[in-house]
Amino acid sequence: MLTVQEATVPSTPPTSSAEDCSIVTRGLTKRFRGGQVAVDGLDLAVPRGAVFGFLGPNGSGKTTTIRMLLGLAAPSSGSWELLGVSMPRGLPAVLSRVGALVEGPSFYPYLSGEANLRRYDAADPAADPRTATARIGLALDRVGLTAAARKRYRAYSLGMRQRLAIAAALLGPRELLVLDEPTNGLDPQGTREVRALVKEIADEGTTVFVSSHLLAEIEQMCSHVAVMRAGRLVAQGPIAELRAGETVRIRVETPDTAEAAAVLAALGLRGVRSGDGEAGAELGEEAPERVCAALVAGGVAVRGLAVQRPSLEDVFVGLTGEGFDVDG
Template identity: 85%
Template sequence: MSGMPGHTGGAVLTADEPSAAGTASAGDCSIVTRGLTKRFQGGQVAVNSLDLAVPRGSVFGFLGPNGSGKTTTIRMLLGLVAPTSGSWELLGTPMPAGVSGVLPRVGALVEGPAFYPYLSGEANLRRYDAAGPSADPRTAGMRIGLALERVGLAAAARKRYRAYSLGMRQRLAIAATLLGPRELLILDEPTNGLDPQGTREVRGLVKEIAAEGTTVFVSSHLLAEVEHMCSHVAVMRTGRLVAQGPIAEFRELRAGEAVRIRVESPDTAEAAAVLAALGLDEIRLGDAEVSAELGAEAPERICAALVADGVAVRGLAVQRPSLEDVFVGLTGKGFDVDG
């Protein structure tokens, strides 16, 4: 496969192919890493030669089972942990040399929010804002108000944090990352521990932020969240990147399975004969249905041929391997698929 991963229409890059970051244009990407590696004391390799290319304006899912190196990678990107080797750029600027100029343009939520429970949401944000070295205290009220409005908490601004729901708490944490204009948002497990309602709230918020032009980098072990939120994805396994690219193209990896077409019909023998005449392989007959490998045949042509031959078609569907199938094939283990 060829093409720059991360760009719409580009192919998914797997671990045995040339580095994406090696050919990435920094101007096209919000995050680029080249050979980024972290070894801890005792020789443990948490992140091993990571090459990432995160396109500007994307919602980029950084997916992997717990312990695959996602949080360590984020800590390196933000300068919280020094890499053992390799290099990286944020917003087109080499790091860590450009940290003072870049980080004010980056919002980050790492390993969950931390707020004072007896203070209101607004009062908590005032403390976050005051900690910013470039924050002008004269405009703090305006920044805080805008951030609360952006995450839908303006009406709950004076409500104590301890009375917030899980979804409201996570939205307040995201508001803390938006106290200034941000070109890049890095969120580490933003839906971790949330109930379904809170998960939907955060998912919708991420989409809204991305629609405004901010690149959102989302680390998660929840497959369903990545599938619902993200335009692009990278998959980690035990510290190594195994694939990255547009999420729509991950299904093309197929996890060793072929795309099949399934026809619901009482006329299974007749339907099977039509599929065979069209050259389809691996035909399987079931109870009131027949399926076959789709190959290069267009589904609409198959449907037209069935109808033209007098086969009663109750339903016709193209069956592709699920993202769960693909990711399990890439990582060798399952993901939490709950949203």
């Protein structure tokens, strides 16, 4: 269900039941000294098995929210549940089922990737030392770092470092994986590696909660999204529902703009426009191939034809009246 909130009114909790969600928050709020409100009345519902994008500009409250969810910061008010268990009382029982990467990876540069994971594993009181070797090997394999296991961390690329951090979060079976800006600072290749890894983890049944300030990354990676702006929730729901009802247009490159516009109008398309070597209209329910055939039959010289669907950026500009970073 798509939920859109106004920035000036309290949000309404989504109707998803806690049993169907990996994360639920109700009125979660964090105030700092001096009256600054970092997170204001947050109502989230993260469905089990989703890749959930937590989207917003830097400083919008994303990391503060994650720190509260994981028990690293105490909320000023509100409540939350992880994997169906009320927090914070249930944290000791639940955290072993949750993997997290918060505020970037931190490893010893002079140790190998494998040795760093051994230190992480040894610091976990719930980890069984008898199975450490097998679990570390499995985690490295899942992130594609088996061949680089003995290489020192300082020789890792940025993409490899992020993958090692995710491996550290996957040293045990996880039902929920929380990633705070996992592609931050990565080159295109590293970004693709992390994006592919997130999809693989989700395909195995793990809920993945990904925070980011980059629309393009959320759009390519996630099935659901929530948008933060200045500490408040603006909208949340499946990305497909966020796009529902948005206008899809067809654009025709042609020297015969007047003739093309006439054909588009004859097909009953709305919003017909022409000029500067192209004509266009709202596509509606019409099939693009039928439009192309009608243009050719009408003697229009078609140099190019494109269907223009709204990007996630277009959707959120419409919802909030403001834009987000697209590429960083």
